[in-house]
Amino acid sequence: MKGRELLGAAAFATLPWVAGCLVVAGIVHLASIFIMPQLAPRDAFARMSAAAPLHRQTLLPVAAPGSGGPFEDPAFAQGLCRYDLSQGPVRVRATLVPDALMLMSFHGRQGQIYYSMTDRSATRGKLDVLLVTRRQLDVVEANDPEDELPQDLRIITPTLEGFVLFRALAEFPGEMEDAKKRIQSIFCGLDKDLRP
Amino acid sequence: MLHILKMIVIAAAGVALGLAATFVSVERSQNLGQGAGLWFGAVKAGPWTGWPKTGTRDADPYARAFFARTGETPLGITEGLSFIARQDSRGAWLEPRCDYLVSGAVPPARYWTLSALDPDGHIPPGGGERHGFTSSELLRKSDGGFEIRIAASARPGNWLPVVSGQPFLLMLRLYDTSLSANAFSVVERVMPSIAREACR
Numbered sequence: 001m002k003g004r005e006l007l008g009a010a011a012f013a014t015l016p017w018v019a020g021c022l023v024v025a026g027i028v029h030l031a032s033i034f035i036m037p038q039l040a041p042r043d044a045f046a047r048m049s050a051a052a053p054l055h056r057q058t059l060l061p062v063a064a065p066g067s068g069g070p071f072e073d074p075a076f077a078q079g080l081c082r083y084d085l086s087q088g089p090v091r092v093r094a095t096l097v098p099d100a101l102m103l104m105s106f107h108g109r110q111g112q113i114y115y116s117m118t119d120r121s122a123t124r125g126k127l128d129v130l131l132v133t134r135r136q137l138d139v140v141e142a143n144d145p146e147d148e149l150p151q152d153l154r155i156i157t158p159t160l161e162g163f164v165l166f167r168a169l170a171e172f173p174g175e176m177e178d179a180k181k182r183i184q185s186i187f188c189g190l191d192k193d194l195r196p
Numbered sequence: 197m198l199h200i201l202k203m204i205v206i207a208a209a210g211v212a213l214g215l216a217a218t219f220v221s222v223e224r225s226q227n228l229g230q231g232a233g234l235w236f237g238a239v240k241a242g243p244w245t246g247w248p249k250t251g252t253r254d255a256d257p258y259a260r261a262f263f264a265r266t267g268e269t270p271l272g273i274t275e276g277l278s279f280i281a282r283q284d285s286r287g288a289w290l291e292p293r294c295d296y297l298v299s300g301a302v303p304p305a306r307y308w309t310l311s312a313l314d315p316d317g318h319i320p321p322g323g324g325e326r327h328g329f330t331s332s333e334l335l336r337k338s339d340g341g342f343e344i345r346i347a348a349s350a351r352p353g354n355w356l357p358v359v360s361g362q363p364f365l366l367m368l369r370l371y372d373t374s375l376s377a378n379a380f381s382v383v384e385r386v387m388p389s390i391a392r393e394a395c396r
Contacts, residue, residue, distance in 0.1 A: 018205050024210025025217065036261035043264040063319055063327075070268045071278070071315030073369055075309050095378040101307055101371055105272040109215075111263055113251050118372045125302020155357040165269055167305060169371070171332035173325070 034120065037110035044069070044111035048163045055090065057166075057188040059180055075178035076103075079166035081188035086160050089136050091152075091191040092129040095183055096122050101169040106131070108190045110160035128152040133160065138150075140194060164188060221258055222265045241387045242280035243287075248321040251275065261378060268317065276305070276371040282315075284390040292362050294395040300388040305373035307331050310344060310388075312356055312364045320359045328367075329354060344364065344394075 024088075037043065038048070047069055052058035058080050063072035083090040096102055102119040121127065130152050132140060137156060144150055166186055168179040222237055237249040250259045251273040263270065271278055282291055284296060300307050311328030314320045317325050334342045335354055345351040348360040358364045368388070 017202065020203075021206045021210040022214065024207050028211050028214025028219040029221075030214075031255050032215060033221065033261045036218075036222065037264040040261075040264035042267050043227070044267050044269045047267045065319045065321035068319070070266050071270075071313065071367065071368040072317075073309055073367075074311060074319055075330045102273040103271070103371065104228035105269070105275055107269065110260065111267075111269065112255060113272045114251070114253055114259060116251065118275060120372065121274075167275070169330065171307070172331050172334075 011151040016124060036113075044107065045109055045161075048080055048082055052082050052163075054082050054084055055189040057184065057186050059183055064178065065119070072170050075171075076169055077176060077183045079168075079183035079186060080163060081166070081186075082100075082161075082163045083131060083188075084161050085131065085133050085157060089140065089191045089194045090189065091194075092127070092131070092186065092188045094104065094127040094186040095110060096125050096127060098125060100179075100181065100182060101171075103165075103167040103169075105165045106155065106157070106162065108157060108162045108167065111121040112158070114158050115155050119122070119156065130154045130194075131157050131162075131164075133157065136194070198257070208310070218261075223264050223355050241279070242258070243281040243283050243285050243390050246277055246279040248277055249272065251277075266317075271369070276369055276373055277375060278367060278369045281332055281366040281390055286391065286392070290364060290366065290390075291345065291395065292348060292358055292360060292364060295345060295351070295393040297391045297393055298344040298346065298356075298366070298388050299391070301341070301386045302331070302368070303370055303373060303375045303386045305331075305370035305375070307371045308367050308370075308373075310356065311345060311367050311369075312358050313367055315363050315365055317365075317367075320362050320364065322359050324357055325382075326355075326357055329356060345387045 044118045051060060060078040060080050061067050061073045062077060081092065092104075094102070096119045100119065104117050105113050106115040108114055119127075128151060130140070132154055134156055137154060140154065166183050170176040170179040213316070237247055237259060239246045239248060247259065247270070249255055250270040281290070290296065297308060308331045309328050312320070329344060334344070336342055342354065344354040344356050346356045346358055348358055350357075356363065
């Protein structure tokens, strides 16, 4: 009886310590998970930064043995445009080939996708996107003609820096060169008219 | 004095435990397949697992941490959905010494592709020219269905080669699909099956 009481008292005394340990573990775990996108050295943004210059549409190599990032589809030609909105709004403009699958995803500094679309979003075969900060959007809108609707899609980016990924499907292996040409025909760069 | 020492030890143990939990969450391991952190938001459909939320603004912190580590750029939700299979339809691990038959139906999508990748998601070296099929280039059966044979040596019909002795996974991608991220309950019935055939 006495022994059991002692054991109970000992367990009661260590309980706060165990709880404290778990609380510390929980905080450290959550903090490290949340901070990972900011600190990871080999994230998508780092990979893309090494792969292309700023504000220029760049053809990426097709996924092949020993090249490309993880989980890329070898049936796609890929293009990349990195941007930094501190230098001004960025324009993406494309004339699309009818019925040819083209994918576009817009990524922020931590690689997160904040917008994505396919060639289906194009109006009359053309695609016109303007990437802006909220402040830049105010300036752009102030200069809009009053009697007509803007013809471009304006997207406010969550971070100043980021990148746009373009993927064009080669339905058959022999169409890969065509897919690459479709990627290269896209314009992506600082908007000359809107430069500060 | 003893008290302070004890506190330091407890705090250190807590830090170690927390970091260990993070490591398990973001590290890919053979048994778990993906980082444990990708359990959140994972959708199972037969042998296939998809992460429909990773391509949206709602990606959870674990998925973000995981992708930050691997450098992967998942598909945006409007672009398509991707599914990974590391096991066959009976739940056995995919083995490079066995042949597999992928057949059945695929959810409605403008295009889809099936590719064989190594366990880290890269194209395996030494596998020849073909690493996958697009829905356009498949030889179809008269009823519109398809059969893809996965094997290390040549097979008639749609043959997707894998490298002998090299572990692999299968990736199914649905592009421009009408399937919404929230309507996955209906998916299982229309996902292709992966049946093991002869092993060597």
